[in-house]
Amino acid sequence: MKKISFMIPILSAAILSGCGAGNGQQDSGKLQVYTSFYAMYDFARMIGGDMAEIHNICPVGSEPHDFEPTAQDMAGLSKADVFIYNGLGMEHWADSAAETLGDDTIIVEASSAVPNITENSDPHVWLDPENAIAELEAIADSFSRADPDNAQYYMENLGNYRDKAKELDWKFENASENFSSREIITSHDAYSTLCSAYDLVQIPINGVDNEEEPTPARMAEVETHIKENNIKYIFTEPLSTSKIIDTISADTGCGVLTLDPFEGNLDNKDYFTVMNENLEALKQALN
Ligand SMILES: [Zn+2]
Structure with missing residues (x-):
């Protein structure tokens, strides 16, 4: 009897943690963010700081243009609270990957926040610091929606990096x-x-x-x-x-x-x- 009554809480704890992972909140309890490649990863970690766990899908030594996600990558992505990609054809797999995600994942196509972009624009928009600011803003907005308790923290990080990007733009302008x-x-x-x-x-x-x-x-x-x-x-x-x-x-x-x-x-x-x-x-x- 004792054994049986002891097993019930263990089982239900296991089931609960399993459900949690399915919803995107893994053991750390932090916001789970998946990014398509390194530039998006770096922007996400600027905003997320200590409050978000950022997972980068395209490995850092690979060219992102011809990257294909594995089944394991897709399984990881299915746990995302937020999925961030650049768009404009930079990641040819990302639109269809985004379609497989449930309603509880916020999808951010960061380049869509950049002014004066058309579908034929050069996808490498982040190389203009003003566009990087627009992408950072879209990311900060998504984190604040997905994790409202830490919204102020994400917005403070945005403010700091926006200032750094403006300073960078000024340096390029002058040079x-x-x-x-x-x-x-x-x-x-x-x-x-x-x-x-x-x-x-x-x-x-x-x-x-x-x-x-x-x-x-x-x-x-x-x-x-x-x-x-x-x-x-x-x-x-x-x-x-x-x-x-x-x-x-x-x-x-x-x-x-x-x-x-x-x-x-x-x-x-x-x-x-x-x-x-x-x-x-x-x-x-x-x-
Ligand atoms: Zn390129």
Whole structure:
């Protein structure tokens, strides 16, 4: 008898914790947030601080453009209180993944909060700090709705990072006024938002998904342009192979610098660290 009466509370506790996990609140009791890739993860952790548990779906060393979530990723995502993705085709799997989620998950397509965006816009909107603010605001709003008890905390974090983003924008604005050249040659077509914010011109060697190899004609065209315009530096980036960039550098004698689209950072750097490094690289190339 004793044994049986002892078992009942254990069983019901197990059932209760099982239900809790199904609703998204796991053992920590914190807000459960799932993000599609690193930029969204970093923005979510800025706002969530100690009050939210952020799970990033696309592993940090992978290119998010051709990432496919596993069944395990989808099982994790089903527990989300909030699911954040950028949108604009950045994550081709995310719209259909979002459709599988129940009504108790708040879905945030962060780029939809950015002003003047059309469905054909460059998906890499976060590279303009003003757009990053809009995405942070959408995230803070969703956290406050999902976890109203901590809304004030999320809004304070938003305020702090909004100030940092405004300061970053001001630094880019000031530096770009002194650029003597305005063209950047990149491997990946990821910087049109950044360029339009600071009056720069991007010459991408590859397309948006950064996977296709340029044709020999395209390579020759870019190399001729570099020589004729006496371009000193071209840009590679952390997650792509630099073979094409190395070839162009060897053929033309131009140097190679890193411009990071902040799609994944192996050193766990935050947005502001990476963007300040990007600014230093731009100054070196364009001053
Ligand atoms: Zn990209």
